[in-house]
Amino acid sequence: MTELQLQHTDVLIIGAGPSGSSAAALLRKKGYDVVILERQHFPRFSIGESLLPQCMVFLEEAGLLDTVREHVDEFAFQYKNGASFLRGKQRSFYDFREKFSAGPGTTWQVRRAPFDQLLANQAQTYGTDIRYGHEVIAVDVEAEQPVLTVRDEAENVYQIQGKFLLDASGFGRILPKFLDLESPSDFPVRRAVFTHIEDGILDDPEFDREKILITVHEKDHRAWYWLIPFADGRSSFGVVAEQSFFDHYGYTGTDTPEALESLFKMILQDDPALSHLLRRAQFDTPVRTLVGYSANVKHLAQKNYALLGNAGEFLDPVFSSGVTIALKSSSLAVPLVERALQGQAVDWLAEYEQPLRRGIQVFRAYVESWYSGEFQEVVFSSDQHVKLREMVSSLLAGYAWDMSNPIHKNAKRRLSMIAEYCREGLPQEQLLGG
Template structure:
């Protein structure tokens, strides 16, 4: 092993949180090295961005590179979310929201999107070491040290003044430092792929919105359909294991996964009609038990970004937004640390970040419990309520000016009750 290498900030992972953190740090003049196990472009899900993400991409100087590749990469303009359950349909237009900020974004192939962000971070001066794997972590000293294995299976050590874990589902620091804490969400499985969707002139389908469909036989299960601009789409189904067991799901080979997916879809006439001309032409994949949490998100010489810290659920596409928000919050604190200042990571990073995550959590829980589904498909929402909900679905979970941001879980339960009863909910839940 050679002598220890040095850099100002080490980042594990070149996904959106890693690349955006690197871009922000390079704008401030710091030397940044990213250790990335995979080679880009690489497949990833989480293709439906939220408008709040545009704020963080612009802050990091990454928005223009996405705008410049929209047509080339078939990124689909997105302005909202649509919902389907049997014969019930609903939608929210993100341009008609309560919170200030962008109301539109894109639906993207993450392989292309993440690669573009990483390339731009490199152009800003970040060193990204693709194909390098972290094999040991030492944060006992003031300046953390990683032991890394390169493409030739040779190991080396690199030391930084600060360490950021942006490894996503790899969750490097939680594993090496025993930070993992079990999620209190039920264990769910996702089966997903990319398809040729075959949707042409369907008046009931809007390519500018993600389509979330509730399974007609089990409202705990739902599908995502995220269209791209070239006639293709990301398509997935999420449910608890007993839901999949009912379809004789018994192994995870691509052939079995596709057959299971097809049987599940056939049980949903409304969505089957939307996708009547679809073609499965890409291997089907699966993830199980993806929800995760940690004991803490930061210490004096490291911090966890995005999914490396906590992942909730894919239902409202919050992953990339949380990832970018975490980088935006963390980088000024990293800079203060590098300059010798004191940082209270719990008060200045973990609590503010988790405040928005808890709002997303309330909506995820209410979705699976049924309350939020009742709200979404209710005909009794007025314009004020729709705008408040549209803001949260657009990713503005940190906007505490939004009346349903405070005590979000209880207000959703109350709102659902009044929507079921056909009453005007605004005054009833104290949101006037």
């Protein structure tokens, strides 16, 4: 048997999405050799188009913000300053510029195909070796320096060793699968059905293209739609619910684009306000679906590898936290990787996993509260204290790691209390303490 060629680098990264590209950019700025192995070719379709303002901090830190800003007009990235909510005749919105936390209050809604490619291209400009069409087929982390076995599109197989390994493979979840790290999520199994549309929204005075629109299904508050406008009259459009919801509409298990489009249109017609808003919409892109996307792992890092972004944990698309968590994980991990490369001890649990999960747990509290209906009570409250609105706005803007925000401490309990006070019309000043 022919011995495989063994290559070497400082840091190996699996996946060229936002977490992989930002980690590579940060590492290259520090002078380390980086190889990214990406199974697909870019540009490629992906959902998660609604960025949060917190992302801007991490993009700037990695030296990636300017390249995105320079291409805003070319790719019709939509300026974004908040989130709008619709439930029957109830409407509400949050302006991210009016928030508790310091930091940017605006960002963009982006098509992920060009956005992800822009980040990857900039990482390449910084000197990252990105190998598209290269698939990881085996993983060995038992040695001090991990080794990956890789197959390219010409069926050539080689091995590459890095001093450290970062898994930024997103929903591919390469290390969790190879190393048996996957842990069941305690979220109910939900399905997302989604596409891009020509939205046909011309002059509706109640629609703001500068905000994502989240619509609660009138017949099942656990089901909701997203509408993420781009700057050229198109939008990302999706519906999320538990499987029983789709079964009610006659879902047969057939996931062809045609069957999914028929299902989606049927669900849309059941919401008068949203279907009126989209009465001119053209479904001109294949409809897709993801099911059971929530995921967790036994741990996020060990002595010679770490999981970034969705490779470690994905909650739910409802508050667009995916890219923010991905970029935060890279920002948090890279200084620790550098210390490890320099031979210093790193406590990955205390210095990476626990800090990262603190913010994720805040997002989790809001997601759980959304589906229970409590956070919906907050969102649609007509009499919310201005300071509480600013605190909630900070979370919706992605500032889940700002522990100075009073409602982040014991977030689940605080949200339940806020919902009760909003529902009962009680004075909210006493909820503002630390």
